Amino acid sequence: MPRYDIVVFGATSFVGRLVCRHLLARHGAQGELRWAMAARSRERLEAVRAELGPDAAAVPLVMADSGDEVSLGAMVGATRVVLSTVGPYALYGSLLVRLCAEQGVDYCDLTGEVPWMARMLAAHGDTAARSGARIVHCAGFDSVPSDVGVHVLQREAATRLGAPCTRVGMRLKAASGAFSGGTVASLLNVLREARADDETRALLADPYALCPREGRPSTEQPEVGLTARDALSGGWIAPFIMGAINTRVVHRSHALRAHAWGADFRYDEAVMTGGGVRGWMGAAGMGAGLGGFMAALSVPPTRWLLERFVLPAPGEGPSPEAQERGFFDIRLFGLTADDASLQLRVTGDRDPGYGSTCKMIGEVAVALADGIGEYPGGGFFTPSVALGDALVERLEAHAGMTFEVID
Ligand SMILES: NC(=O)c1ccc[n+]([C@@H]2O[C@H](COP(=O)([O-])OP(=O)(O)OC[C@H]3O[C@@H](n4cnc5c(N)ncnc54)[C@H](OP(=O)(O)O)[C@@H]3O)[C@@H](O)[C@H]2O)c1
Numbered sequence: 227m228p229r230y231d232i233v234v235f236g237a238t239s240f241v242g243r244l245v246c247r248h249l250l251a252r253h254g255a256q257g258e259l260r261w262a263m264a265a266r267s268r269e270r271l272e273a274v275r276a277e278l279g280p281d282a283a284a285v286p287l288v289m290a291d292s293g294d295e296v297s298l299g300a301m302v303g304a305t306r307v308v309l310s311t312v313g314p315y316a317l318y319g320s321l322l323v324r325l326c327a328e329q330g331v332d333y334c335d336l337t338g339e340v341p342w343m344a345r346m347l348a349a350h351g352d353t354a355a356r357s358g359a360r361i362v363h364c365a366g367f368d369s370v371p372s373d374v375g376v377h378v379l380q381r382e383a384a385t386r387l388g389a390p391c392t393r394v395g396m397r398l399k400a401a402s403g404a405f406s407g408g409t410v411a412s413l414l415n416v417l418r419e420a421r422a423d424d425e426t427r428a429l430l431a432d433p434y435a436l437c438p439r440e441g442r443p444s445t446e447q448p449e450v451g452l453t454a455r456d457a458l459s460g461g462w463i464a465p466f467i468m469g470a471i472n473t474r475v476v477h478r479s480h481a482l483r484a485h486a487w488g489a490d491f492r493y494d495e496a497v498m499t500g501g502g503v504r505g506w507m508g509a510a511g512m513g514a515g516l517g518g519f520m521a522a523l524s525v526p527p528t529r530w531l532l533e534r535f536v537l538p539a540p541g542e543g544p545s546p547e548a549q550e551r552g553f554f555d556i557r558l559f560g561l562t563a564d565d566a567s568l569q570l571r572v573t574g575d576r577d578p579g580y581g582s583t584c585k586m587i588g589e590v591a592v593a594l595a596d597g598i599g600e601y602p603g604g605g606f607f608t609p610s611v612a613l614g615d616a617l618v619e620r621l622e623a624h625a626g627m628t629f630e631v632i633d
Contacts, residue, residue, distance in 0.1 A: 228331075229304045230262045231595040233288055235322065236311035237263035238270045240406045240543040241336060241366075244584035245311065246278060246285070252588070252624060255284040259592065264288035264301055292318040299325050307332040309591040313408050314415040316342040323361060324350055330357035330604065332594040336587060338368040338471040339416050341426045344435050347606045358604040362612050364475050365590040366583035367574075370609050370621070371556050372396050372472035372495065373479055375572040377610035378618055378629045379558045380487055383568050386631075390487040391560030391568060394476075395448075395458040396495040398466055401554040403577030406543030414533070417523055430470065436478040443485065447473070448494040452513030453506065458559035459498050462505035464512035469495030479608040482601070488563065498557070543580055552577020557632075568631065575626035585625035593617055 234249070236242040246263055253259040263285055265271045271287045278285075290301040292312050302308060302325045312318045315337040326333040327350035337343060343363050354361050364373070376394055383391045419426045429435045433447040456463040466472075476493050485491070499508030522528040544552070554577075558570040574582035593613045600614035601607060609617060621627040 228306050230260050230286070231305065232259065232261040232307045232309055232591045233264045233301055233305040234261065234309050234311070234591075235264045235290060235301065236313075238265040238267070238274050239311045239313075239408055240541055241408065241580055241584055242311040243274055243277070244549075244580055245309065245588050246274070246282070248584045248588040249592075250278055250282055250285070253592075255282055259595065262286040262288050262305070264290050266291040292322060295321060295325070298322055299329075302326055302329050302331050305331060307334070307591050307595045309333075309587060310335045311408075311587075313337060313339075314412040315339050316412075316415055316419065320346065324353075327354040327357060327359050327361060327604075330359045332360045332362075334362040334365040334587060334590045334594060334609075336366040336368070336583065337363050337412070338468065339412060340435050340471060340474050341416065341419060341429045343606075344429050347436065351606050354604045354606060356604070360594060360599065360601075360604055360612055361606045362590060362594065362609055363606070364471065365587040365609050367554075367578040367586070368468050369472040369475035370586045370590075371554070371572045371574065371578075371627070372468075373475050373608050373610045374618060374621065375556065375558050375570060375629065376476050376493070377479065377614070378572075379560050379568060379570045381615070382570065382631050383560055383562065387562050387566045387568060389562040389564065389566070390491075392488040392491050392563045393458075393561040394487075394491075394493050395456070395559045396466075396469075396472065396493070397456070397459050397463065397498045397557045397559065398496070399498050399555045399557050401552075401578055402548075403552045403554070403579050403581075404544040404548060405538060405579060407538040407540040408543075409579060410533075410537045411540055414523065414529070421524070433473055434477055434481075436474045437481040441481070441485070443489050443491070445490045445492060447477075448492055450494055450496045452517055453509040454496070456496065456498070458561070459557065461501040462499045462509035463496035464499060464509040465516055466495045466497050467516060475608050479611050482607065482611045544577055549577045549581035552581055554578045554582065571628070571630045571632050573628045573630075582626065586621065586627075589620045589625050590617065593620055
């Protein structure tokens with residue numbers, strides 16, 4: 227039997243430290259859940275463990291470097307689940323995914339790097355299916371609220387409306403939070419890859435990038451313009467920066483569920499800015515701001531200025547007070563083929579990217595370690611397909627999230 231249930235690889239990262247804090251608060255250092263903190267430097271690991279307080283003193287430390295197959299293989303061999311926060315994943319995550327797939331060890335992470343996920347799936351999907359490893363990318367704010375939210379909406383649609391929603395729109399109603407340096411580094415790395423490579427650009431533009439080639443639907447997916455009037459919510463909307471990740475994950479869930487929501491299932495994500503002139507101005511401002519930000523990141527001089535003076539550096543992120551004050555409120559609007567409608571509210575009680583994300587991925591890892599699962603065997607799963615309703619219950623009980631149908 228492996229020595230640990232969960233190893234948190236990247237325990238020294240901004241978000242990794244929060245994950246360790248969550249596991250310590252929920253399970254203690256020497257409780258039933260046997261977990262360990264891993265990183266490449268013993269000195270930094272010891273400093274992080276000391277920061278967590280005296281209760282953490284008994285948490286074991288594991289040394290592993292993402293580029294060193296020997297130390298990484300030993301870490302993978304010692305645990306049932308690897309939870310990785312070492313990103314950008316395209317730079318530091320590939321060997322780890324390969325080893326987990328080969329050794330049949332469950333794995334979850336916080337990547338939002340769609341081209342990298344597509345590459346991992348193509349390279350190691352069959353190996354994971356054979357070994358029984360469950361690989362679960364996107365186990366944080368990208369894409370748990372969207373992916374698990376759509377799962378709950380469809381479950382409720384089946385019960386209440388007797389049919390799936392063939393059209394679903396996720397709308398961010400309100401949120402408070404900020405980015406960390408690691409997230410910025412990952413975004414910049416995706417943009418760098420996209421500039422250098424046609425295939426990466428094509429993957430980024432493909433809503434079905436994470437779906438199996440065979441049986442891929444040809445349904446055209448809705449695209450949110452910079453400013454648009456929204457038939458689903460009745461107000462104005464602007465693009466949601468995480469939509470390009472979450473939509474791909476939701477379509478993968480649909481494919482893994484054998485297209486149970488219909489071959490013409492359509493899904494998009496946007497930010498709601500309200501009705502009237504004020505709503506239009508909000509959407510126009512947000513659309514222009516996002517367009518300007520992405521344009522500035524793609525040009526070397528402005529990118530340098532942003533990285534140097536505006537964006538957080540690796541290891542930095544929102545303060546504990548900002549995480550505590552943070553929250554999110556998401557609405558999922560569903561329509562069946564007969565135009566019956568259903569609305570679901572998904573909320574979180576901390577800032578989306580860190581205070582809430584650390585609890586989401588912590589619960590995903592514990593559920594994997596507990597052997598919970600709806601889908602037989604191994605492979606590359608989304609959070610909702612890997613863990614289903616059991617994850618919904620755990621997110622509500624332990625991660626400060628709610629999933630509630632609105633009449
Ligand atoms: N999906 C979401 O909602 C969400 C939310 C938050 C974060 N994220 C993602 O999570 C990742 C981490 O973000 P962050 O801000 O916490 O990052 P960060 O603070 O910059 O930390 C990066 C981590 O990677 C480790 N690392 C770098 N090279 C390594 C190597 N060769 N071997 C082992 N470890 C290595 C660093 O270890 P050292 O301490 O030794 O340098 C550090 O622990 C990013 O990819 C980010 O995009 C996603």
